[in-house]
Structure formats: structure tokens, C-alpha cells
Amino acid sequence: ETGVTQSPTHLIKTRGQQVTLRCSSQSGHNTVSWYQQALGQGPQFIFQYYREEENGRGNFPPRFSGLQFPNYSSELNVNALELDDSALYLCASSLLQGANTDTQYFGPGTRLTVL
């Protein structure tokens, strides 16, 4: 096991609602990245957090936002949910040293269904 945990494991919401997903990183890691994986697709990078600040963002609208806490755990918030937000949301923790991160280890994911 990677030591990366996510909660909840499954979630059902309706359009327009808001959701918060949580991730606890592996011990010793300082960076959390979030990915969205739609059915039949590879994961797509949403954003990365390092030392409690956003450290890069993919092509996702502002209604996708996040936080990182002093213990390096992280939250992903999605406002005004749309049907297309239904996906597996993965977080990955890693150690950023200098300009490079080492291997990213993925949590088990949260499966979000928007009705």
C-alpha cells in the first residue's frame, strides 16, 4: 500500500451541488496532486499543492479549487457540480526537492457520481 488515503470512497451528488474530497499524503511527502479520471480515459491533472500553495494547474475551471494543510493533507472542492464531473478523483503524494518531484503515489480514489 502507498500510505495515501482518500475519503469518501464513493459519493453521489446532484447537479449544482458542491463537494469536498479529502486526501492524506504519505508520511514524509510535501506535495499533493489531484487528477480526474473519466470512464475510459487516463487521469487528467487538475492541480498540485506544495507547502499549502497551488503549484500549477491543469485545464480546469475555477469552480475546481483546493487547499493543502500544514500536515500536507489536502482537499479538492468542486462547486456547481455538472454531470460531466462524474469521475474517479485521484490524489497523488510525492516529495518535491529542488525542481523535481520523485515518484507520485496514488490514493485509492473517490468515485463521484453527479445525477
Place this chain on the structure above:
Amino acid sequence: RKEVEQDPGPFNVPEGATVAFNCTYSNSASQSFFWYRQDCRKEPKLLMSVYSSGNEDGRFTAQLNRASQYISLLIRDSKLSDSATYLCVVKGGGATNKLIFGTGTLLAVQP
């Protein structure tokens, strides 16, 4: 054009077969390359990193051709337990070091 392109498969092969997956990437500035394995409804797990010199881990061999921007994975003597989706992954440069995934290639090893 997608940043990382893979044949989605599925590849249906008998046990003991040798199977090869290929992948191309568009950004010549990409720095690091990986193959991840993803079982059904599970998270991706790192299978192996890919180097220009080629690297081997048991029955698995990965190769990188920077000039052609091409990555490959060879699996010899396929086992039933190799059935999974294999994701080609490229890590871009810059402070973010985000991972860019292909759509994955589904492998089904048949008894």
C-alpha cells in the same frame, strides 16, 4: 493532437504470449517517462520508469526513443495476473512536474 497517445486495445492474448505496447508523446521537452498499471476500479500504480538506455524488470522491458518521441513496453510470458490497463505517462518539466497520462491500453490475458 493528444499529448500522449496510446492504442486503447483491448489486447487479448493467451497465457505465455509476448505482447508489446507503444506510446508516442508530443512535447519534446518532456523529462521523465513511466508505465503505470491500473486494475479495474483501482488506482494507478507505478510499474516502471523508462530510460533511453532501456530497462528491464523481470518479464517487463521498457524502452524510450527520444528522437522519435516513442515509448514501448514489452511483456514476456504473459500471466493471467498481467490483465490490467497499462498507462503510458510523461512528466513535463517546470516546477509542477505534472504527470500526463495516455488513455491506457487494456490487456486481457486468456487461459
